[in-house]
Amino acid sequence: MLRIDGVAKTYDWGSxxxxxxxxxxEPDGRPIAEVWYGAHPTAPSPVPAAGETLDRVLAERAGDYFPGGASELAYLLKLLAPGQPVSLQVHPSTALSAAGFADENSAGVPLDAPHRTFKDPHAKPEMVFAVTPFRGMVGFRPLEEAVALLAGLESSPAPAVLERLRSGDQGAFRSAFEALVLANDDPGALIEEVMARGDELAATVGELAGHHPGDAGALAPLLLSVWTLEPGEALFVPAGVPHAYLSGIAVELMANSDNVVRAGLTRKHVDRPALLAATDFDRSVAVERPLVDGPVRTIAPEGSPLRLVSATLEGATALLPITSDGPAIVLGVSGRVQVATPAEAQELAPGDAVVIAPAEGAVAVSGTGQVVAAFAV
Known part of the structure; x- marks a missing residue:
């Protein structure tokens, strides 16, 4: 059982x-947007007992941690806390990631260049698990909802966007999104018209416009669903699904990638051609239905190799249903929870994490508080 440290990310949108x-x-004044737990090469977790980072430890002891023959950790676990809206973005597919990564490498674009889009050759499907009420825009609305929200709006480009949606043509959402968000150089009048409605949509558009004046991404809620997850609920966000997280605290589990294609609501590089290529305009999302066994909830999205297990304990003991031939990461979220295998036990406070190898056997948790475990199948 390896204790690892998280790596804080101080992006400007963090709380x-x-x-x-x-x-x-105690807060130190920095915006702590994320804390990473994993082995991504740009920010691998330190392993204090080994004096090395997790990527090196796993490589040196691959036989212990990957008996099935894998060579690297397949996922990245994070704590996520937006203090303001995160950029409107899409994660590219494996094929697009591999091609874009190779192209930018061939062009000599440094990995840390501000205009670089592809940081690695991997897709980045992810899920968010709410620790507190957690808000975000994720996925396109049903067509009839988008039509109803656009009906009656007179400022450009709303009438043209509405006409495209009502056409029923294949690619209607694509052309509507392009006109409303990507090619809209003067969104001010339409933003003001939406805000004048004074409803929940107006509040969300106003929130986005307040943080990013003049950015057409503020109009995205006309086409994208706005969700509020209650603690314990989760959303799975496949590659190709546009999203922007707004507020709250969540645990985020994703493939071990840092590829982000941005559409707006950001000061970072916006790659509109790559965004259109990366977006799946037909994909919908829904709140995941976990498998519940007493205090344990298992979230296993259809089509995803990633699994997230949550245990919320009140002086009880439970087994974590970890079924993987690779390492699992167990992270403390609240309270004090003891994590035990047949050979070892460690107590986790919030933010503490351990990596457990498959050969260590069954994993039991006890105490009062909450932990989450991440693994790949």
């Missing part, structure tokens, strides 16, 4: 208070 409060620490 200055949420993650420090969760971890029981």
């Amino acid at each position: 200055r208070e949420a993650i420090p409060a969760l971890l029981g620490r």
Whole structure:
């Protein structure tokens, strides 16, 4: 059982208070957007007992951690806390990621260049598991919802967008999204018209426009679904699904990739051609239905190799149903929870994490608090 440290990411959209409060620490004024637990080469978790980072430890002891023959950790686990809206973005497919990564490498674009789009050759499907009420725009609305929201709006390009949606043509959502968000250089009048409605949609558009004045991404809620997850609920976001997280604290589990194609609501590089190529305009999402066994919830999205298990304990003991031939990461979220295998036990406070090899056997948790476990099948 390896204890690992998280790596804090101080992106400008992060909350200055949420993650420090969760971890029981004093805020230091920095916006802590994410804390990474994993072996991604840009920010691998330190392993204090080994004096190395997790990617190196796993490579050196691959036989112990990957008896099935894999060579690297397939996922990345994060704590996520937006203090303001995260950029409107899409994660590319494996094919697009591999091709884009190769093209940018051939062109000599440095990995850390601000205009670089593809950081690795992998897809990045992900799921978010709400720790507190968690808001975000994820996936396209049903057609009839989008039509109803656009009906009656007179400012450009709303009438043209509505006509495209009503046409029923294949690619209607694509052309509508392109006109409303990607090619809309003067969104001010339409933003003001939507905000004048004074409803929930108006509040969301106003929130986005307040953080990103003049950015047409603020109009995305006309086409994208706005969700509020209650604690314990989760959404799976496949590659190709546009999304922007808005507020709250979540545990995020994703493929071990850092590929992001942005459409707006950001000061970072926006790659509109890659965004259109990466977006699946026919894909919908829904709140995941976990398998519940007492205090344990298992989230296993259809078509995903990633699994997230949550245990919320009140002085009880439970077994975590980890079924993987690779390593699992167990992360403390609240309270004090003891994690035990037949050979070893460690106590996790919020933000503490351990990596457990398949050969260590059954994993039991006890105490009062919440932990999550991540693994791939």
